[in-house]
Amino acid sequence: MTLSPRIGVVIVTMGTRPRELEALLASVAKQDVPAARVVLVGNATSLDDVSTDVLGAAGTPGATEVTKVPLTENLGCPGGRNVGLALLRDGGGHGDEGGGEVDVVVELDDDGLLIATDVFREVRRQFAEDPRLGIIGFRVADEQGRTERRWVPRLRAGDPMRGGPVTAFLGGGHAFSMPMLRQIGLWPGEFFFGHEESDLAWRALDGGWEIRYVPTLVLQHPRTSPARHAVYYRFTARNRVWLARRRLPAPLIPVYLGVWITLAMLRMRSVTGLKAWWGGFAEGIRTPAGERAPMSWRTVWRMTRLGRPPVL
Structure with missing residues (x-):
């Protein structure tokens, strides 16, 4: 620089x-x-x-x-x-x-x-x-x-x-x-x-x-509110799945997705949003997520020390 x-x-x-x-x-x-x-x-x-x-x-x-x-x-x-x-x-x-x-x-x-x-x-x-x-x-x-x-x-x-x-x-x-x-x-x-x-x-x-x-x-x-966008629930769920598939070490993928499924269901207040969210989640599972390049375990530990492990 x-x-x-x-x-x-x-x-x-x-x-x-x-x-x-x-x-x-x-x-x-x-x-x-x-x-x-x-x-x-x-x-x-x-x-x-x-x-x-x-x-x-x-x-x-x-x-x-x-x-x-x-x-x-x-x-x-x-x-x-x-x-x-x-x-x-x-x-x-x-x-x-x-x-x-x-x-x-x-x-x-x-x-x-x-x-x-x-x-x-x-x-x-x-x-x-x-x-x-x-x-x-x-x-x-x-x-x-x-x-x-x-x-x-x-x-x-x-x-x-x-x-x-x-x-x-x-x-x-x-x-x-x-x-x-x-x-x-x-x-x-x-x-x-x-x-x-x-x-x-x-x-x-x-x-x-x-x-x-x-x-x-x-x-x-x-x-x-981010929910003002019509695609909010669908893209939020789809992109979380893509993010996990692209960037997380394999053992952390189900942990990350499990945490966010739980949080999303607890926060959901709309039947329409619920349907869109699960539709996006399914889309994230079945469609290509892009090149997989998971972070190192050293980075996982670094993020944990900074107060936010990559499962939250």
């Missing part, structure tokens, strides 16, 4: 939140360390109505280069993000790690907002000081500054301000080391929605990288 890592930004949108996206772009433009590149990926949207003037006109001092990538189909969140990540990774720049235009990539939900102006500065500092830092997870908070328990990437979620090494991160706001991505690969695009963060996090940990939760880096995000 260079002494002053260059920061790129990837934002995926379906074009359904134009005001929120405009506000997010404005918050990116206000950062006291400007991004080297910003990539806007339109999942099944043209991006014709999205203005990037807020980031500065090309050729003006401090302007950020913005690339719009409209897609004709919806690739899902991980698939759309992969398009932006691959563009920055393979951009043919002059990075120290063998090509590409940036050293660190910040990914942000299109309905999120950076409320501080020094987020990129702190991200750059932390990656510059620790060459084995692979992922920084931001703290997600609503408009009143409250962080829900499910937004805290650890089992003991009572104190959202306790940072440090963790085994997971939130997809809404985070930063990736580009050298890490070159080593472990990008998002599992076939997941489409749900648990793609776990797949990437487990690969990062198995590759020897650190995941760090930094609660002082805040992404403001409205309080929403």
Whole structure:
């Protein structure tokens, strides 16, 4: 990693939140360390109505280069993000790690907002000081500054301000080391929605990288339920099975699935959701899960010492 890592930004949108996206772009433009590149990926949207003037006109001092990538189909969140990540990774720049235009990539939900102006500065500092830092997870908070328990990437979620090494991160706001991505690969695009963060996090940990939760880096995000998505129950169950089949040592697969079947049934409040969940579980069993590359037992022990063994 260079002494002053260059920061790129990837934002995926379906074009359904134009005001929120405009506000997010404005918050990116206000950062006291400007991004080297910003990539806007339109999942099944043209991006014709999205203005990037807020980031500065090309050729003006401090302007950020913005690339719009409209897609004709919806690739899902991980698939759309992969398009932006691959563009920055393979951009043919002059990075120290063998090509590409940036050293660190910040990914942000299109309905999120950076409320501080020094987020990129702190991200750059932390990656510059620790060459084995692979992922920084931001703290997600609503408009009143409250962080829900499910937004805290650890089992003991009572104190959202306790940072440090963790085994997971939130997809809404985070930063990736580009050298890490070159080593472990990008998002599992076939997941489409749900648990793609776990797949990437487990690969990062198995590759020897650190995941760090930094609660002082805040992404403001409205309080929403993941169940608002029609595919939530089906993809949640299917992707958990795929995740286990791809990444866990064989003895842990039935343990992991047993734990999550129990938790899902205890939490289920909808007959429709129950049917969709079991349909997704069956789909995860009978369909190809992708390349199997289980984590080492050393990684299992590392995750256990960090407070979250890979069966929870």
